[in-house]
Amino acid sequence: MDWFGTGDYEIARQVLQRGVAACFLIAFVSAVNQFPALLGDHGLLPVARFVTHVRFRDAPSVFHWHYSDRMLRILAWSGAALAATLVAGLPQLGPPWLPMLAFLLLFAGYLSIVNVGQTFYSFGWESLLLEAGFVVAFLGSEQVAPPVFVILFCRWLLFRLEFGAGLIKLRGGREWRDLTALYYHHETQPMPNPLSWFAHHLPPWFHRLEVVGNHFAQLVVPFFLFAPQPVASVAALIVLLSQFWLVLTGNFAWLNWITIVLAFSAVDDATLRALLPWLPAGEAAPDSPLWFIILVSLATALLLVLSYWPLRNLFARRQLMNASFNRYHLVNAYGAFGTVTRQRHEVVVEGSDADPADETGWRAYEFRGKPGDPGRRPRQFAPYHLRLDWLMWFLALGARDTRWFEMFLARLLEGDRPTLRMLRVNPFPQAPPRYVRARVYRYRYTTPAERRETGDWWVRSEVGLLVAPITLSWRTSGGSRG
Template sequence: MEWFGAADYEFARQVLQRGVAACYLIAFISAVNQFPVLLGDHGLLPVSRFTAHVRFRQSPSVFHWYYSDRVLRILAWTGATLAAALVAGLPQQGPPWLPMLAFLLLFAGYLSIVNVGQTFYSFGWESLLLEAGFVVAFLGSEQVAPPLFVILFCRWLLFRLEFGAGLIKIRGGREWRDLTALYYHHETQPMPNPLSWFAHHLPRWFHRSEVVGNHFAQLVVPFFLFAPQPIASVAALIVILSQFWLVLTGNFAWLNAVTIVLAFSAVDDGTLRALLTWLPAGQAAPDAPLWFVLVVSLATGLLVVLSYWPLRNLFARRQLMNASFNRYHLVNAYGAFGTVTRQRHEVVVEGSDAADPADETGWRAYEFRGKPGDPVRRPRQFAPYHLRLDWLMWFLALGARDTRWFEMLLVRLLEGDRPTLRMLRANPFPQAPPRYVRARLYRYRFSTPAERRETGEWWVRTDVGLLVAPITLSWRSRA
């Protein structure tokens, strides 16, 4: 069945399967480390309360039947182990149903986590990882040639990801149209990394060039992913290079990693061997069994049908960003940063063990792992790992409506809850929890080169005022 197989995309299959599996590995380890604290039995937004009000059919998850932190850890460690095996390429050496089953188990397990994850799992890259895992499940094993339908659907996924993001920007804030968006983005993005300060201080002509390059990479290049080779491979290379610049200058969990992996669906073995002459020639794979052809055809047919809604969304006046059109997060709409904020605000949580909360000398700040806090602390690199609490703190500073999780965070700090404190970088009250906690709002900006030479500070901050006045545990009991 020559029409079914894409024998010249074996390297692409290896990158797609192992790369997506690596992102699942990170996601499951993140769940082990963070889910029980954020959403567990004693979490900020317990799963049990969510499943009591949301039915299984609305948000499918095994945790509708039973949840405990122990069960969550078993599921997550099982998923991490399975993902590690796929990264090593072990299931891919068996029959084509083996990697298919492995990826579908990863998909089902992570879907169970995402669908009860509430605001902590509301990010677009959760849906992206789920969709990518489901699609690459049907790439088969080394015993069959990569199915052409699946390779093309990976490109369609990449097209929606990039072109959707480009349209969101053009339809969004004026700063993307007048080419000034990158004057602010490196400073105001959710979680700057060690190079963000340097990127922010590049010349303005460079920032304008960044915006032009972004528009080209997201609005023009995606169409060439479906062109004949080697044009498609060149288009993929442009996407990869643009994503590496985002990796160098920001922390966006596994969003950029998955995008880079998907771009390899447009790179054929022939182009790679022309560039890397030392690569061995591929071996012809036997014809795929009939059952595999039927399963892959049915799966891709389903995905094509589900593509109607995101395709319509691309051309809608009110384009949805990072939206799922079904409860299984298959064939979604993507996009980010339709507008870029020009000022950065940060919420700084403080505690005091003084008898009088009016005594300003008693207040000490809690430091988070990734989000800006102490001005002298240089931003860190965490991606592709995802610090969920830090990200929500960024949305909180923007005026997020749902603040239940933050109220519970303050309670846990007053209780001196050890699992919650381990989510933070430092606990300023190691001996006993504070009497009071409060939250202040600051405006942050990157220091200038002269300011950093003089003070050693990466950030300069200005006090805006109280966001939450001093509270105690007695406040919580009255509430």
């Protein structure tokens, strides 16, 4: 075994490469299904308009040269197909440059999407996927031992992800410090899943234990990822358990899944075989070629230099959350839910063909993931990401940039089919309505007694009007929100 590689992390390499590739696969399929309606030629925030105001050097993307929905679909389907080969492990059977090239192509393709995705691609897990894809590219193939520097950098990425999130919470809302955050989180999180209602109704002592467990997993455990084995593997197991609980109780796209994948960078083969004795014994890989050692060393040096900015951010008074320090989204700052809202507000969009003063004529559009009909049980969508539904959650919190929502209302009045396909229920299947409006409701979970009596999952009460009834002429006359 050469000094550069380690034979103790072959299973970890398989999990890292295939797992990250699986997340890329989901991300590219999501782009095929949602990008044209949101950002395409006739989208809510068209790319063609965006690239006229933003330089290539500030947001590198192939779409600066040309954008069309057809080109987007070609890029996204090509990325999905390439990611599928990596999930199957095919490039990993060849020379070490082959999976490296495959992951760097995925990185470049998805970077082109993210950098023109505007608010629809402003989530931390986009940068996380790009960084993880770039890093695991240098793990090589089965013809070389996994480079120890890359394995350690995967742990450093996991450390920043977890410790950064822990610090954000500690510096954030008081509810994280007085251990009450989980009294509210399961009810007010962006997109509850089928088990969130049950998690919310667990006893208060359990919710306080959840917060204590979260602080331990994010503020203490990450340091042990760099400890000798088997301590590092135990630390990784704790991260895995905490992330699986988040998977069971919420919809956070691929954030939790890619964190689970990264945790395997701290689990050595010996520990896995001790836990799973049926796993086959690995074979010693040949020494790494000189060109591979040089290339991986240069990439590692670059990543270490870029680590200065997120490392400084961890100890900054005003810690940035989900921030990129360069246009390539490499070596970023992570963290979420520094504060937990105590009340849930939802924007309900309605249309009408009748006199807008007639309340009986209004019918609601239903979204796929976000709460709407109180009798509909929340669904599971993660690791798939419903971008429109997530932005509707931010809209209810008072998001400043609402250009996309104004265009969304206009598309409903036009009966735009790509936009309507993103919804679960279109109450006007024959022709678009004459009017649309948006109302804000406060939502809370039903109690177990209310659930038994009504069968509903939610109780809602109207807060007020966000957008008064509008017609298509509102858009052309420069109307604004109510």
